Amino acid sequence: MEILVCVKRVPDTAENEFELNSDGNDLDRDDLVYSVNEWDNYAVEEAIQIVDKVGGSVTVVTVGDDEAEEVLRREMAMGANNGVLLADDAFEGSDGKGIATILKAEIEKGSYDLILTGAQADEGAGQVGGMLAAMLDYPYASLVNKIEVDGDAKIKVGREIEGGNQEMNEIELPCVLSIQTGINEPRYVGIRGIRKVAKVEIPEKDAGALGIDASAVGEAGAKTKRVDYFVPDMGDGAEMLEGSTDEIIEQLIEKLKAKGGL
């Protein structure tokens, strides 16, 4: 099975304490560290496991600048066979549709049975997979937490839905799936693994190579744009109990009694 996994380089939420810059309209990016989006990492692991079972190859692709190459290498160190970097100044500022348009162009140049994305990334929109599927007219399933490959034409996928339940679907190939965390246990990639693939050639394609009209993507083509970052007004947050622990507990117990907690 030929599998393409779309990945993204994002600020590492686990390792960063996010702060706004002095103007208060963007993140303070000086001390951020970046890594591959956590959901994408599960998607790549899943792709590798499928290929280990039924054969084929895994290609990882990302839209980004030169620095994004780092996440492709990390995923290739995991076991992805190929990497493709889609980079062009014209891609900057793309909204979800812009990214999906760029990915679609690359997908149409190859022949993939299965396209995986992470269920969401740093922006938390969870949009690119569904858009990509609609653009390609492929079937789509989001929040996938189980994949059973038992034929060439169709696969079974489980989706994580409310209440911790799992919705099982049959889906025709080729299709697009967005992968939820917990579907597997991604393998570890150390510095050594990355160094091993350090010299592997990663093709880089720009708008021209992909045959994309530069005005349809990037800032120019974006209908949805981020204006600024801000820390919301705490407003009517919690009533903060203060004092010594004993005093706090005393106040809390009174409140709990009143609310039926005791």
Added chain:
Amino acid sequence: MSSIIGPASYQLFGFFPTIILSFLLPVIGVGLFTYIMARRIAPLVRANPDYRFDNIPQRIINLFLVWLAQIRQPRYMLAGVLHIVIFAGFLVLSIRSTTLVIVGLSDGFVLPGFDGALGAVYNFFKDYAATGVLIACLVAAVRRGVIKPARYAVPEKYGKDHTAEAIFVLGVISTLMISEALFEASELAYVLRETGHDHFVAPLSITWMFKAMLGTTSLDTLQGIHVAAYYIHDVAFFFFLCFLPMGKHFHVITSIFNVFFMRVKKGNIKPVMHGVSEEDLDELESFGTKKLEDFTWKHMLDFYSCADCGRCSDQCPANAVGRPLSPRFITIKARDLIFKNYPMTGEIYNSPNLLVEDIYTEDEIWSCTTCGACEEECPLGIEYIDKMVDLRRGMVDEGMVPQSLQKPLKALEKRGNPYGKMEKKRADWAKDKEFKAEHSVKVLGKKETAETLYFVDSITSYDDNIQDIAKRTAIILEKAGVDYGVLGKEEKDSGNEVLRFGEEMLYQSLKEDNTEAILASGVKEIVTADPHAYNALKNDYQGLPPVKHISQVVTEKVKSGDLVLTSCKEPGKVFFYHDPCYLGRHNGLYEDPREALDAIDNLTRVEIEKSRDRSFCCGGGGLMLFYEPEEETRMGVLRVNMAAEAGATVIVTACPFCLVNMQDAIKVAGKEGEMEAMDFTQLIEQHLA
């Protein structure tokens, strides 16, 4: 008047010269033994290299102390004494056994020089040696077969019980002793009957007893016993020789080599591959021990040498809390695999599976805290930590790392600490308002320099609770008049656990960064309050200024009068010093912290048996705090209970990880209010005059 006919001249049934047997048995025995040994050496030849020819004087000392003098044996008194008796007996009797083989070819043969007084003296001791060995075998057999000490038990998951083999071998040894004694006693009884000449025999030895028992036996019977005993001994001797390499009694042969080649340096970890420099590591195809042949030859020799005594597992804290690890079976499972893959006849089998799929489990290998209790105890110098690290290196290389460890490892890669905190906040502990009002800590770099570097390490830098250790260390250094500073954001995790968890390349990069920063700071000396950092900087890094633990500094400065300690602020309390593994066992620092504590007047301190080199691990530090093992209880809880039993109310430790684990354990053990845990620096700072 006749004399007894020796085996070299005896004719069985009147026509069969037994000398043929005397010739054939050694030829077959030695031939078979040579073949067996050749098969056994095969895996060692295919194993990875190991460098064990350094420090020859130390190795010779080890040979005398650990092998010949058996100094580790009496740590388990009864078993140890029994072993010493059997071992010493074997050494004495080896001369007699060799002589006996030749006696079968030439009646009355004596070794050159043994025909006079030396021979008489030797015979005297030899008889007692045989008697001692026999008695030791009987006691040992009762112990193994009837009393059955718990540490010999084989849990179901690890295979079948080993008692039968143990008893069988004790039986063979007893047979050797009895037949040798009968061979001699029958001749002496014969001589006494025929000539009335009563040879002196060591009183109460088994030869003496047999001689007395045979006093009325007919000459024919004595002749029969004499020859029969000889051949029983001969057969048993060569059988035993060839049987040794088949199981745990291989140690009789391998121990001398194993002890000679045992670890001589402490606290360090073997290189990924002997003979491959750190710069060339990238060229290695594979890392660590994945298959059997990835072990070094010394590690294979360890497997051959294990006597199955169970002391390692008896001391192992992971085993004690029910983690899926028992060091004894790390060895035994590997030995069984060698025996299976390298059979006595036929093809050598190359298993396609990884060891962690085949004989070990991933959890088993991650369960080790690298505390070193097993290695400290092994009477044969078998080592475990390097094997664990090599197995982990293999798992890391295959991507087999538990999710709970992946996050801290990634954070270490990106941020230089396992918590993923920002580098620039590494020295924020020194910015605490109250602390800053009275103390200032230099951050070494372009502007600031100092004589001494205080290496803080990650947990002490970032953990809210443990940052107090940093503050107190700073106060102590200040009070002692030490000109010190810290590296601030230039400091990275020391990597002690990164190395020991098998992430070699990450460790290398941490080491490079720290080494560069430390050398650039121009300090003359490094001090740390974290034994894990102490160990890494001292034993794993190269080319750094001397490293001291804060307890060494305190003791030194108290002796020199630069630090004065008051008398105990809480004289009603009973203090117990818990030896951190990386201070004690791995670095031999047992006395400095104790001396510092004892420098506080009126401080009541208790000691227990499980102290110093038998200290019991708190649960492990560094990355071990992130690993979630399957266990029945916590190591810390067992440790707290040991301290409580000794009547202690305060557990003083000298390691931030021990403190975390002990504080937790006191809560879990339900001893809050009764007991407390405190860091060494806290106690000292409280008592600064």
Added chain:
Amino acid sequence: MTQIFAYIPHKNGAAEDVALEYPEAAKKIDAGASVTAVVTGSGADLDKVAGDMAKIYSEVIKVDNAALAYPNAEVVRKALTAILPANAIVLVAHDTFGMDLAPGLSVKLDSAYAADAIDFEGVDGDALKLVRQELGGAVSTHVTTDISAGAVITIRPGAFAPVDGGSASGTITDKSGDAGDLAAKRTFIEVVEAEVGDVDITKSDVLVSIGRGIEDEDNIEIAQELADAMGAVVSCSRPIVDAKWLEKSRQVGTSGQTVKPKVYMAMGISGSFQHMGGVKGNPFIVAVNKNPKAPIFQVADVGIVEDILDFMPELQEAIEDL
């Protein structure tokens, strides 16, 4: 006039809570907009929901088709693409169904897309300004989206104030005939229900709910002891289940259980919306967290900045001494 369509998710003949929240969201987009509820489904369940919606919305569109009996996003997308007018503004709940449906719908409608809005700040020209969160709720952002050619916008359930059940009598238009071909390449098979654990957290009036702040599996005992003292049950957030420290059936959140206790003790829980999405019925929320900036303090009634590992045993003792 802006035309806003609200897609109504429903189950077993009852609309999800978000159905009451769309009107407030629509009002914040454009106070003068007309809001039409769109319900797809089949048979009596559909009629029931459409009827309920007519009490809230003045206009209700229903699409009845056997293929819509179970909400398969691909089928629903086809139906909506067929019946919605050009330039429509479509509101969809940002839940597991909405995430399946909405991005593709925006492509098929060739309109703008904005995800997981938690607030709207009105329309300026063609630009609708909305508020959303990034990086797991660590930061908020303002986003503009060009609605001139319509838009699909998902809103976060619970983010907008619900309207009363209402008693209006809206008109129900049946557009089943316009839905067109509903054949799909994805077929629904079944829902595998989550395993029921030993404890039913949805039945308890008081929950002691633990998050990352519990730090270690062994510390769960501390929470259990507090729960015992309070006559409560221990529930948790997703990381605890991911770490396999507690069963899935104990997890509160959009990917876990929905609970409606009287008192919710959030212990060391940061308070992501996915987690709080599982806390319904407006309970009294007590939040204890080491981090004074934890988002949980925005939604809690009472906040305490303490380490739960120290705080819980003390609270337990105090309660036992009562």
